Amino acid sequence: MWVSLAAIIVVASAIGIGIMLAISWFPAQGSNVAPKIDTFWNVLIVVSVPIFVSVVTMMLFSIWRWRQRPGEEGLDGPPIHGSTKLEVIWTIIPTIIIAALSTYAAILLLDIQAAPAKGTRVVNVNGIQFAWNFETKTDAGPVKSNLLYLPVNEPVTFDIRSKDVIHAFWVPAFRMQVDAVPGITTSYSLTPTKVGSFDIVCAELCGLGHAYMRSTVTVLPPARYKAVMAGLAHASAAVGGSK
Ligand SMILES: [Cu+2]
The missing domain is CATH 1.10.287 (Helix Hairpins)
Known part of the structure; x- marks a missing residue:
């Protein structure tokens, strides 16, 4: 048996x-x-x-x-010590x-969680009810955007902050996730290895619009990344200049 x-x-x-x-x-x-x-x-x-x-x-x-068979209803098993x-x-x-x-x-x-090498690209990730925005320095100047762009096979560190409540910065394709906590900066580092577009999700229930707190990270070949960032730096400067 x-x-x-x-x-x-x-x-x-x-x-x-x-x-x-x-x-x-x-x-x-x-x-x-x-x-x-x-x-x-x-x-x-x-x-x-x-x-x-x-x-x-x-x-x-x-x-x-x-199991209990018919006729055994009144019986009890032997005592166990x-x-x-x-x-x-x-x-x-x-x-x-x-x-x-x-x-x-x-x-x-x-x-x-090993410390990133010196000189690693830093992207500031800001969570706000109910959106993500990203700030990074590029050769063409600072870039602010609601969509995230990264070059493939280059390490990146995300410095994550929140302007209101606790959010969590999660890119399922990257597998990493950390809370965005008001008042402190959390971070993680990784190297994107695949060209393509991947979902960015808020993984911490943060209010009524939580389910809509999504964005996209687009991982590009380095040359293409440079071109896209140059365009965004231009746009960011224009927006900054019109204030
Ligand atoms: Cu959120």
């Missing part, structure tokens, strides 16, 4: 892991951080699916095997799993 149960758990876990890994959970990887985050996610799947399958299998088996051995096992195994995953997560976090 225990052998068949173990076999069911092994087979169902393998199927479950296969299905979960086959699902594409996230948008295309758009930054150097994305593969690391996705690998971490896959590790979590491989570790957690067998636990889920084991618990559900044992629960269903117990319900079936030790606990099992030290079992309790030690079910404390130690989860402790090891949690400690290992936490260590992996901490190492990964330190890695993706």
Whole structure:
């Protein structure tokens, strides 16, 4: 009986892991951080699916095997006084799993939060109910815009601020997210690795217009980026000058 149960758990876990890994959970990887985050996610799947399958299998088996049959309504099971051995096992195994995953997560976090190299491009990200705006310095002058542009394969640091309530600056394709908190500057750095347009989303419920607090980041080849930024710098200067 225990052998068949173990076999069911092994087979169902393998199927479950296969299905979960086959699902594409996230948008295309758009930054150097994305593969690391996705690998971490896959590790979590491989570790957690067998636990889920084991618990559900044992629960269903117990319900079936030790269910109350007609005529047993008044009966009670034999008294149980606990099992030290079992309790030690079910404390130690989860402790090891949690400690290992936490260590992996901490190492990964330190890695993706490593200080940016000096001279890294800085984009000031400002959250406001209910929009994002972006400020950056370029060779052609300062640029202010509601759409974000970045050159591909060049590291960038986002300095994130809020003018009112707490927002969160999230580009799902980049995988990174941090709160925009009034009064302080939060930041993260990454390198966009894929040319294209990606969603920017506010990931912190910030009021009635939260769902509309979206923008787009367009990652461009460096030469194209330069041309676009020159045009925007011109426009920004014109707007500034007309005040
Ligand atoms: Cu918001």
